Amino acid sequence: MSGMLMRLAVGFPLATGHMPRLAVLLFVLAAVAGPASAQATPRRWFFNGSALPDFEVTRDTTIAHTGRVSLRVRAAADPSGFAGAMTTFPAAPYLGRHVKFSAFLRTASLGGEGAAVWARADGARPSLAFVTTQGKRVVGGTTDWTAVSVEMDVPSEALTLFFGAFSTARGTLWIDDASVEPDSTAGAFSEDFERPETMIVRAQSRPAAAVAGQVDKDAAPSPHEAPRPLAPRGLDNVVAFTRLVGYVRFFHPSEAAATTNWDDFTVRGIRLVERAPNADSLIATLRAIFAPIAPNVAVYRTGARPPAPVAAPRAESLSVVFWRHFGYGVPTGSPSDAANNIYSSERVSVAAPNGRPPTTFTLSPGWGNTTSMSVPDPSSPFHADLGAGVSAMVPLAVYSTARSIPDSRFARPRPAMERFATDDRATRLADVALLWMVPQHFYPYHEIVRTDWPAALRRGLTEAATAVDDAQADAALEHVIAALRDGHGGVSRPSTTRAIVDAVLRTVEGRVVVTARGDSAAAAGLRLGDEVLAIDGTPIADGLRIAESRVSGATPQWVRYVALRTLLTGAPGSVALRVRDPLASNDAPRDIVVRRRPIPSPREARPDKIAEVRPGVFYVDFDRVSDDDVRLALPSLEKATGIVFDMRGYPNQVNTAAVLALLADSTIRSAHFEVPIVTQPDHAHLAFLDGGWQIAPRQPRLRAKVAFLTAGSAISYAESTMGVVEENHLGAIVGETTAGTNGNVNPFTLPGGYTVRWTGMRVTKRDGSPHHGVGIRPTVPVAPTLRGVKEGRDEVLERALRLLSAGDN
Numbered sequence: 133m134s135g136m137l138m139r140l141a142v143g144f145p146l147a148t149g150h151m152p153r154l155a156v157l158l159f160v161l162a163a164v165a166g167p168a169s170a171q172a173t174p175r176r177w178f179f180n181g182s183a184l185p186d187f188e189v190t191r192d193t194t195i196a197h198t199g200r201v202s203l204r205v206r207a208a209a210d211p212s213g214f215a216g217a218m219t220t221f222p223a224a225p226y227l228g229r230h231v232k233f234s235a236f237l238r239t240a241s242l243g244g245e246g247a248a249v250w251a252r253a254d255g256a257r258p259s260l261a262f263v264t265t266q267g268k269r270v271v272g273g274t275t276d277w278t279a280v281s282v283e284m285d286v287p288s289e290a291l292t293l294f295f296g297a298f299s300t301a302r303g304t305l306w307i308d309d310a311s312v313e314p315d316s317t318a319g320a321f322s323e324d325f326e327r328p329e330t331m332i333v334r335a336q337s338r339p340a341a342a343v344a345g346q347v348d349k350d351a352a353p354s355p356h357e358a359p360r361p362l363a364p365r366g367l368d369n370v371v372a373f374t375r376l377v378g379y380v381r382f383f384h385p386s387e388a389a390a391t392t393n394w395d396d397f398t399v400r401g402i403r404l405v406e407r408a409p410n411a412d413s414l415i416a417t418l419r420a421i422f423a424p425i426a427p428n429v430a431v432y433r434t435g436a437r438p439p440a441p442v443a444a445p446r447a448e449s450l451s452v453v454f455w456r457h458f459g460y461g462v463p464t465g466s467p468s469d470a471a472n473n474i475y476s477s478e479r480v481s482v483a484a485p486n487g488r489p490p491t492t493f494t495l496s497p498g499w500g501n502t503t504s505m506s507v508p509d510p511s512s513p514f515h516a517d518l519g520a521g522v523s524a525m526v527p528l529a530v531y532s533t534a535r536s537i538p539d540s541r542f543a544r545p546r547p548a549m550e551r552f553a554t555d556d557r558a559t560r561l562a563d564v565a566l567l568w569m570v571p572q573h574f575y576p577y578h579e580i581v582r583t584d585w586p587a588a589l590r591r592g593l594t595e596a597a598t599a600v601d602d603a604q605a606d607a608a609l610e611h612v613i614a615a616l617r618d619g620h621g622g623v624s625r626p627s628t629t630r631a632i633v634d635a636v637l638r639t640v641e642g643r644v645v646v647t648a649r650g651d652s653a654a655a656a657g658l659r660l661g662d663e664v665l666a667i668d669g670t671p672i673a674d675g676l677r678i679a680e681s682r683v684s685g686a687t688p689q690w691v692r693y694v695a696l697r698t699l700l701t702g703a704p705g706s707v708a709l710r711v712r713d714p715l716a717s718n719d720a721p722r723d724i725v726v727r728r729r730p731i732p733s734p735r736e737a738r739p740d741k742i743a744e745v746r747p748g749v750f751y752v753d754f755d756r757v758s759d760d761d762v763r764l765a766l767p768s769l770e771k772a773t774g775i776v777f778d779m780r781g782y783p784n785q786v787n788t789a790a791v792l793a794l795l796a797d798s799t800i801r802s803a804h805f806e807v808p809i810v811t812q813p814d815h816a817h818l819a820f821l822d823g824g825w826q827i828a829p830r831q832p833r834l835r836a837k838v839a840f841l842t843a844g845s846a847i848s849y850a851e852s853t854m855g856v857v858e859e860n861h862l863g864a865i866v867g868e869t870t871a872g873t874n875g876n877v878n879p880f881t882l883p884g885g886y887t888v889r890w891t892g893m894r895v896t897k898r899d900g901s902p903h904h905g906v907g908i909r910p911t912v913p914v915a916p917t918l919r920g921v922k923e924g925r926d927e928v929l930e931r932a933l934r935l936l937s938a939g940d941n
Contacts, residue, residue, distance in 0.1 A: 176219060177203075177310075177323065181298065183213030184416065191325060197236040197277045197308035201326050206304040210243075212407060213420070216298025217307055223253060223290035225319040233263075233295045234281035235310040237271045244301025246272025249280045253290040254427060255533070261287055277308070289533050291445065357403075357557040362597040365520075366406040369414050370561060370593055371586075372518035373405040374398075376418060378569035379516060379526045379813050380426050382460075385453040385479045386530065388425040395883040397421075398562040411521035418522065430525040434517055438525045441511050444487025445531055451481045452489040454508045454529035457810035458821065459892040460574040462880045474807060475878055475892055481532060482507055489529065505809050505819055514813055528811070554884045557597060560605050563884040564592035567609060567623070570880060571616055576808045576894035577904050578815050581617040581686070588615035609886060610682035617905070619847050619873025620891045621684030623882075631728035633700040633707055636736060637664060639692055640916050643714050644672050647921050650734040657724045661922030662711040665721055667699055669708065675699050686905040689844025690871035697733075704728050714918055737924055738778070749774035749936060750836075751929070754788060754850070755781025762791060769794075772836040774936035776929065779850050780843040780867065788853040793830035795838060795862045800827045803855040803903060805875065806894040820894060825856065838863030839932040842910055847871035852895075854908040859898045865910045866932040872907035 179189040192204035203217050233251040250264040263282040270280050286293070295312060299305040311322035362370065381394050401421050408414035411433055418431045430439045444450060461477030482489055492504040508514075508528035517523050553559060568589045578585065588611070595608035606623070613621040634650030635658055646653075646662045664672050679698045685691035700707070706725050713719040739745050741756035742765045750772045752762070762769075769775060777791075792800065802825035809819040840863050842854060851874045857863060878892030895903045912935060920927040 177217050177296075177325070178219070179203075179205075179215065180218050180296070181213060181215030181420070183211045184215050185413065186211035186213065187215035187299070189215055189217075191328065192306060195238070195306055197238070197306075199324050199326050201324070202238075202306045202308035203325055204304060204306050205299045207299070207302050210302050211300070213404065213417070214298050214300040216296055216305075218294060218296025218298075219310075219323070220292060220294045223255075223286060223293045226286040226293065226314055227290060228286065228288050229319075230283065230285050230315040231293075232281055232283045232313040233311075234279060234313065235297050236277045236308045237275075237280050237297060238277045238306040238308075239271050239273065239275045240304040241274055242272050242299060242301055242303030242305055244272075246270065246301070247280075247297060247299050247305045249282055249297045250295070251282050251284055252294040253284065253286055254292045254294070255287065255289040261285070261290070271305075356553050356555060359557055359598045359600050362406070362594055365409065367590060367593060368520035369405045369408050370402055370565065371589060372414065372520040372522050373401055373418065374565040374569060374589060374593075375516065375518050376422065376429075376431070376524055376526075377401070377565065378572055379514065379524065380422060380429060381569070382457070382477070382573050383455055383514070383528050383811075383813050384426040384429060384526055384530075385455050385528075386426055390479055392425055395562070395566065398566055399556075399558050399883055402561050402565065403558045414520055414522055418524075426526070428527055428530065432523055432525070434521050434523040436523075438515060438523070441513050441525075441527065442531070444484070444510070445533070449533060450484050450487055451532050452484045452507065452510055452529040453479055453481050453532045454811065456480045456493075456505070457574065458807050459810070460570055460878055460880075462878065474876055484531065487511075487531065506811055506817065508811060516813070526813075528813075554602065554605075557599075559884050560596040560599055560608070561593055563605070563609060563882040563886060564589070564596045564612060566882055567612055567886075567888050568592065570888070571618075571890055573813055573815060574808065574810055574878075574892060575616060575618070575815060575890065576806070576818065576820075576875075577618065577686075577891070580902055580904050583615045583617055585615060588612045591615075605884065607682060609882075609888075610684075613888065613890070614682055614684045616684050616890065617686050618891050619685045619687070619690045619871045620875075620877045620889050622889045623886045624889075625885050626887070629703060629730070630701055631704040631730045632697070632733055633726050633728055634731065634734060635700065635726065636733055637696040637700065638916070638921075639696070640921055641918050643918065644676070644696065645714065645918065645921055646711070647916070648734045648736040650731075652729070653726050653734075656726045657722065658709070658711065658726060659713070659922075660924055661713065661715070661918060663714040664709060664711055666710040667707065672699075685871070685873070687844065687869070687872040687907060689869060690847065690873065693845045693871075700728070700733075702728055704730060713922075715922060737926060739929075744768070745776070745929075746774075746933060746937075748772055749776070749933065751776045751778065753778040753781070754783040754786060754791075754853070755779075756785075758785040759787055759790070762786060766794075766832060769834055769836070770832045772834070774837045774839075774933075775834065776839050776841060776932050776936070777863075778841045778929070779846050779854055780841050780928075781845070782847070782850055783853065788849070789825055789827050789856070790830065792853065792856050792862060793827050794832065794834045796827060796829045796860070797833070798829060800856060800860040800862075801825065801898065802827075802852060803859065803874070803898060804894075804896045804900075805852075806896065808892075808894060825852070827856065837936045839912075839935055840865050841928050841932060842867040842870050842908060843928070844868050844871060846908075847873050848875075848877075851903070851908055855895075855897065855903065858908050864912055864932070864935055865908065866912040866935065867910050867914055867928045869909050870907035872903065872905045874903055 188206045190204055192202050193200055196202045205215050235249055237247050248265045253261040261284055263284045271278050297307045309324055313320050377398055380389055405417050408417050415431050422429050428442050457477045459475035461475050482493055489507050493507045494504050510527055510529045510531055513525050513527040515525050592608050592612035599605040599608055609623045613623055634653040635646050636648035637644050638647045644664045649658050667675055676695055679695035680691050683691045683694045706727050709724050710721050712721045739751045741753045743751045745751045805823045806820035840857050851870050874895040875891045875893030877889050879887055879889050881887055897903055914928045914931045916927050
């Protein structure tokens with residue numbers, strides 16, 4: 133029976149659909165033996181598998197199809213993976229030919245999906261072709277000897293062929309009389325397994341009784357695996373797996389890596405690796421599950437001698453293929469989406485005459501000041517200690533004879549979140565792993581924040597493993613992203629219904645007070661200036677400590693701003709507040725009940741979005757104005773003697789650069805907006821593409837004295853604007869230091885349905901000093917007071933108006 137020819141596009145599942153649990157193991161069959169050399173002997177066979185210790189694998193001298201010997205693969209209990217036999221041999225005699233791979237199989241009480249025969253062709257790119265009978269249940273249950281075959285047209289660029297048979301279930305499989313039959317007799321061979329030296333056992337098998345006694349059925353993969361703690365060994369295993377996934381996913385340049393659905397791969401892989409009882413078992417499992425994607429990745433015991441790198445093949449036209457990342461290019465699914473994203477990740481090919489690539493690669497014109505980047509060398513692979521007693525060697529570049537490579541910017545599959553159960557333990561662990569690995573390699577601020585990012589991974593995995601509901605799963609992810617100290621950092625689920633109390637809280641003179649209230653909060657008895665002592669019975673200090681542990685921020689002011697909003701946010705319903713008047717020494721605490729509603733928060737008291745607040749002095753609120761509002765107000769602004777621009781919010785509807793152009797006499801520039809160029813793992817040796825705003829003067833030139841208002845809530849685009857003001861001295865900056873986080877956000881999704889936000893770009897001031905964690909500092913510092921809040925005054929605006937009136941700008 134002939135198998136269907138298919139390209140190995142992904143690691144565990146095919147790109148076209150969801151595969152059964154055991155079928156995913158089909159793609160790991162060539163792993164344990166490792167990548168073959170062109171000198172491999174075709175008559176040497178290997179017992180191999182991801183769960184070889186769960187099987188008894190041996191030569192059987194009592195049952196055979198012909199002669200006296202066959203190979204027997206037996207599992208006395210449900211195994212955790214697969215086992216079988218395989219061989220590997222040079223492809224040269226078969227290039228461009230049609231080849232049939234056959235074996236006789238016999239089974240006894242073989243469950244699951246039965247047994248299968250498979251074959252694969254590798255070249256400079258792995259997995260050029262793959263054929264299998266898996267999923268067709270050619271043999272299963274109890275059957276007599278049956279001829280089973282697959283057929284393949286061997287690609288002309290193939291270097292190595294693999295061929296074998298395997299079992300994934302309880303029961304017994306016998307294999308005999310394997311043969312390779314090309315379309316002519318040249319190159320044909322067969323194996324009857326009569327000679328003991330034919331076989332090489334790759335791992336120590338256990339007696340069937342031992343297998344039956346040690347299989348932990350409760351740990352079997354399930355789409356709804358219940359919470360349970362990670363054992364220390366299991367935690368180490370998952371951490372090692374997470375690190376290797378990141379290395380292969382982002383830096384191994386095989387086509388399989390570029391097209392793998394890494395969400396599915398990670399969920400399934402975690403279920404397999406966690407159970408490995410020791411380093412040797414973990415090594416075997418990692419080899420097995422990564423081999424179809426990256427067969428030249430080596431996994432070995434830490435301290436052992438790593439294998440030699442793959443030598444350059446002999447070819448007239450040779451190139452090296454490697455990943456070139458401009459930030460992290462999230463798979464977009466279409467060329468148009470990719471073209472609109474400042475971040476991109478793609479595999480590129482560079483000529484390597486005589487197997488020697490250039491040390492640098494020249495970028496296309498128009499990429500700013502940086503004109504070249506380093507080129508990884510296939511002869512110098514990346515080495516990493518993964519922990520758990522395991523290390524890996526990962527080639528960052530591979531040799532290729534292909535004339536072109538597919539565009540990997542949008543060919544990669546988008547996540548399919550509907551396939552994952554959000555209450556599944558493995559999915560929650562994968563959410564943490566996948567969240568962690570992106571900033572590990574692409575976050576441009578590790579050297580500034582100096583957070584213990586590896587510790588964040590271990591904490592997140594530990595919490596996710598025991599999360600009993602979505603709230604605890606949310607907390608595990610939020611604790612991880614909080615460790616990044618990124619004001620853009622956050623995780624969210626679209627299914628979450630959020631509501632907020634009709635009030636605004638701020639820290640004033642060290643106390644949490646009400647600085648704005650809506651009609652419903654006022655009706656409930658909440659007053660401006662009230663100090664909040666407790667929320668739903670939790671003292672405000674304790675509530676803030678918990679909330680701030682889940683907030684990602686580069687500065688304390690941003691963390692506090694978000695935490696205070698978080699304390700008022702949740703499911704719709706009532707909230708009990710204990711408050712008092714901090715200015716009245718004899719004011720007893722009051723208990724009031726307010727409601728969370730899905731409505732916008734009230735605003736602190738401000739003038740109209742564009743208003744003449746004093747004769748000849750105008751107020752413009754960037755948080756509320758639009759481009760049309762500014763255009764209509766220009767005649768008045770042109771005549772103004774003073775203008776206050778309020779940047780304490782976020783400019784959603786206005787092109788602030790166009791407004792700043794009205795204040796300039798010559799071209800002005802923004803901070804450096806730098807996209808990282810990443811070719812090495814672990815955020816090492818980053819280069820940057822420099823960019824930014826160049827703003828030409830625009831008419832009418834506004835000659836008024838100018839002040840800008842700032843606060844710790846001003847972030848991102850607001851800080852881009854204020855950076856231009858700061859650098860070019862366009863006016864006084866009044867208020868408090870901004871959030872200290874800028875650069876384009878680079879969101880991605882997780883299999884549990886979350887969206888992750890983080891900063892993918894580095895922003896530095898014009899002199900090269902950091903913006904992250906620093907922000908825009910006011911030239912005139914002003915903070916609200918308890919008295920001013922209680923009286924409903926805007927003390928920051930008042931100070932700016934006095935400044936303009938004094939003429940000292």
